Amino acid sequence: MPAVIVRIGEWLPRGWGDLFLQLLLYVIADTGYELARGMADGRANLAFANGERIIDVEQSLGLFFEPGMQSSILNMQWMVDAANTVYLNSQFTVALSFLIWMYLFRNDHYYFFRNMLFV
Incomplete structure (x- = not known):
C-alpha cells in the first residue's frame, strides 16, 4: 500500500x-x-x-412578513445575488465541512449526528 x-x-x-x-x-x-x-x-x-x-x-x-421583505429586497439585485451565494455556500460547503470536522475530530458524536440527519 x-x-x-x-x-x-x-x-x-x-x-x-x-x-x-x-x-x-x-x-x-x-x-x-x-x-x-x-x-x-x-x-x-x-x-x-x-x-x-x-x-x-x-x-x-x-x-x-415574507411578501413585504421580498418586495423590498428584489429591487436590489446585489442583495439577491448575495443571498443566493450565501445560501449555496451554506447548503453545501458549510454542511460538508461540518460533517468532515465531526467525523475527524468529534467522532464519537458524529454517529449520533449522522443518525439524526438521516431521520
Whole structure:
C-alpha cells in the first residue's frame, strides 16, 4: 500500500473501512431521497395547498412578513445575488465541512449526528 494512503488512514478515527461505510450510507440516503422526490412529482397541487395552509397559520399568528421583505429586497439585485451565494455556500460547503470536522475530530458524536440527519 502506498505510504500516503497509510498516513491518511492513520488520521481516520476508525480506519478506511468505516470511512467507506459512511460514504456508502450517504449515497444510499441520497438515493432514497431522490426516489421519494421522484414519487412526489406531479403532486404540485397538494404542495401548493399545503403551502397555503402554512400561510394561513402564519397570518393568524401575525408571522406572515415574507411578501413585504421580498418586495423590498428584489429591487436590489446585489442583495439577491448575495443571498443566493450565501445560501449555496451554506447548503453545501458549510454542511460538508461540518460533517468532515465531526467525523475527524468529534467522532464519537458524529454517529449520533449522522443518525439524526438521516431521520
